[in-house]
Amino acid sequence: MSKDKPDQELIVSRQVLSIPQRFSTGPVMGRFLTELRDNKRVMANKCPKCGRHQLPPREVCAICRVEATEWEELGPEGRIRDFDVVYYASPDPLTGKTRETPYVACWADLDGTRGDAPLWHLLDAPDPSVVRRGLRVRVVFADERHGRMEDIKHFEIIDDSVGRGAGEAQGGSK
Numbered sequence: 001m002s003k004d005k006p007d008q009e010l011i012v013s014r015q016v017l018s019i020p021q022r023f024s025t026g027p028v029m030g031r032f033l034t035e036l037r038d039n040k041r042v043m044a045n046k047c048p049k050c051g052r053h054q055l056p057p058r059e060v061c062a063i064c065r066v067e068a069t070e071w072e073e074l075g076p077e078g079r080i081r082d083f084d085v086v087y088y089a090s091p092d093p094l095t096g097k098t099r100e101t102p103y104v105a106c107w108a109d110l111d112g113t114r115g116d117a118p119l120w121h122l123l124d125a126p127d128p129s130v131v132r133r134g135l136r137v138r139v140v141f142a143d144e145r146h147g148r149m150e151d152i153k154h155f156e157i158i159d160d161s162v163g164r165g166a167g168e169a170q171g172g173s174k
């Protein structure tokens with residue numbers, strides 16, 4: 001045995017762990033997801049003190065720190081507050097799949113929203129150049145719903161300025 005040991009080769013064992021897990025959504029998020037699945041409604045809860053909506057709903061108003069017990073339906077139409085056009089997609093952490101690019105995701109203020117509670121989701125916009133702030137959109141629900149955020153398929157553009165439906169979009173933002 002030599003004392004001048006050569007650099008030791010490190011043996012690496014690569015493993016991908018897959019751990020099936022189940023979490024309770026709780027009464028508040030559970031109601032939100034149940035409404036998506038069973039009634040195709042986007043429900044926010046409302047603070048009894050300041051009147052702001054929370055979407056997705058949370059048990060307590062983050063500002064007043066009181067229980068938000070009232071519920072109201074928002075949308076399903078609304079207006080784009082902000083959006084991202086994604087050209088380089090990373091795999092979805094929930095599905096492991098990578099979306100085709102470019103795709104658009106947006107924050108939309110649903111009609112009836114009080115306060116700062118936009119809903120984030122994908123936007124069906126084959127031509128991203130038509131997307132702009134203020135554009136009218138509508139929530140489109142998936143045909144098969146399971147009580148998940150994916151029960152909302154995406155937003156669709158309903159703004160007359162870009163034609164009915166993104167498929168008819170003329171291109172060129174205004």
Ligand SMILES: [Zn+2]
Pocket residue numbers: 047048049050051052061062063064065
């Ligand atoms: Zn409040």
